[in-house]
Amino acid sequence: MQEETLAAMPAALSPSPAEPVLRVDALTLAFGGVKALNGVGFDVQPGSITAVIGPNGAGKTSLFNTISGFYRPTAGSVQFEGADITRVAAPKRAAMGLARSFQNIALFRGMTVLDNIKLGRHAHLRTNVFDALFYLGRARREEAELRRDVEERIIDFLEIDHIRHASVAALPYGLQKRVEMARALAMQPKVLMLDEPVAGMNREETEDMARFILDVRREWGITVLMVEHDMAMVMDLSDHVVVLNFGQVIAQGTPQQVQADPEVVRAYLGAGDVGALRAKLRGTAVPA
Ligand SMILES: Nc1ncnc2c1ncn2[C@@H]1O[C@H](COP(=O)(O)OP(=O)(O)OP(=O)(O)O)[C@@H](O)[C@H]1O
Ligand SMILES: [Mg+2]
Numbered sequence: 001m002q003e004e005t006l007a008a009m010p011a012a013l014s015p016s017p018a019e020p021v022l023r024v025d026a027l028t029l030a031f032g033g034v035k036a037l038n039g040v041g042f043d044v045q046p047g048s049i050t051a052v053i054g055p056n057g058a059g060k061t062s063l064f065n066t067i068s069g070f071y072r073p074t075a076g077s078v079q080f081e082g083a084d085i086t087r088v089a090a091p092k093r094a095a096m097g098l099a100r101s102f103q104n105i106a107l108f109r110g111m112t113v114l115d116n117i118k119l120g121r122h123a124h125l126r127t128n129v130f131d132a133l134f135y136l137g138r139a140r141r142e143e144a145e146l147r148r149d150v151e152e153r154i155i156d157f158l159e160i161d162h163i164r165h166a167s168v169a170a171l172p173y174g175l176q177k178r179v180e181m182a183r184a185l186a187m188q189p190k191v192l193m194l195d196e197p198v199a200g201m202n203r204e205e206t207e208d209m210a211r212f213i214l215d216v217r218r219e220w221g222i223t224v225l226m227v228e229h230d231m232a233m234v235m236d237l238s239d240h241v242v243v244l245n246f247g248q249v250i251a252q253g254t255p256q257q258v259q260a261d262p263e264v265v266r267a268y269l270g271a272g273d274v275g276a277l278r279a280k281l282r283g284t285a286v287p288a
Contacts, residue, residue: 019046019082020043020044020045020046020079021044021045021046021080021081021190021191021223022043022044022067022078022079022080022098022191022223022225023041023042023043023044023077023078023079024040024041024042024043024063024067024076024077024078024079025041025076025077025078025079026039026040026041026075026076026077027039027040027041027063027066027073027075027076027077027078028040028073028074028075028076029059029062029066029071029073029074029247030074035247036059036062036247037059037062037063037066037073037076037247038246038247038248039076039248040059040063040076040244040247040248040249041076041249042242042249042252044191044223044225044240045223045239045240046190046223047217047221047223048223048224048239048240049213049214049217049223049224049226049237049238049239049240050223050224050225050226050238050239050240050241050242051225051226051227051228051234051237051238051240051241051242052064052225052226052227052241052242052243052244053227053228053229053231053234053241053242053243053244053258054243054244054245054267055245055267055268058244058245058246058247059244059246059247060195060227060244061195061227062247063227063244064100064193064195064227066078067098067193067225068090068093068094068098068100068193069085069088069089069090069092069093070090073086080093080096080097080098080191081096081097081190094187094189095187096190097187097188097189097190097191098189098190098191098193099120099184099185099187099189099191099192099193100184100192100193100194100195101177101180101181101183101184101193101194101195101197102180102195106180107168107176107179107180107183108168109167109168109169110167110168110169111167111168112164112165112166112167112168113160113163113164113165113166113168113171113179113182114151114155114164114165116168116179116182116183117151117154117155117179117182117183117186118151118186119183119186120182120183120184120185120186120187150186150188151186154182154185154186155182157185157212157215157219158178158179158181158182158185158212160175160178160179160182163175163179173200173201173205174201174202174205174208174209177197177198177201177205177209178208178209178212181194181197181209181212185216185220185222189222190222190223191222191223191224191225192216192222192223192224192225193224193225193226194213194224194225194226194227194228195226195227196227196228196229197209197213197226197228198210198228198230198233199228199229199230206230206233210233210236210237213226213237214237234255235255235259238255239254240252240253240254241253241254241255241257241258243258243261243263243264243267245263245267250263250264250267251263251264
């Protein structure tokens, strides 16, 4: 039924599957003499899980900071849903639907889990006086109910009901990472950016987080862009992998394609012998 309707639509109205939700184009970022990013470009397809990998200092966090608007690039552009957002301020980008977590957890440690999640919603709060007046009364009440509904869905989804009133500082690291993801989800993003979501986690916590990332895409339809060092997780979860080295994209493609790329192997070679390295890139156990 739905297929018939789509087929009957004029070509210009049918959605184009090739339209990226996020496009990074020729991005350059310099800190003094250091070029943290040097002509970085790639597309993120809607509904994909895209990973950015690369050795320490490759420019991954700088890239995230530039995409989310904390750093202003020296050259190049960031496009979100077809619009150039290179000059848009960070909070506005968040409100447009680009939410992120941080490599070093950035939660309000003295506050409860629930209050931290509520803060995520502030990305959507209206600041315009006329809008605010308009939203007084019934509409505002409805919004408050909707917000509570979203918060409850997130708490339920991430299985953090039992800690909702706990202070963040008292939680183990793995749960703090989960709360940070909850806060990002509370922004109701279109693209969720995760900087090292499983860094410092044990195996069980890592598996939980991998499951949540897959479910974020499947149940909520959110596109995921992540930076991650855990190769097993990257290769398992990602549709598309972008490899950075010294601020440049040295390879990109499916997990299989980047694992087979000699440039990628070379970039990681500091880490040991080639056999161990290939196993690491494949995310499998190192052969004995
Ligand atoms: N605020 C800053 N001021 C000056 N130099 C910076 C700054 N942030 C990053 N750099 C430099 O830019 C380069 C890229 O750093 P970045 O943190 O983006 O790497 P990364 O790929 O995230 O590394 P890691 O895997 O260790 O997190 C490095 O040479 C780093 O020293
Ligand atoms: Mg980093």
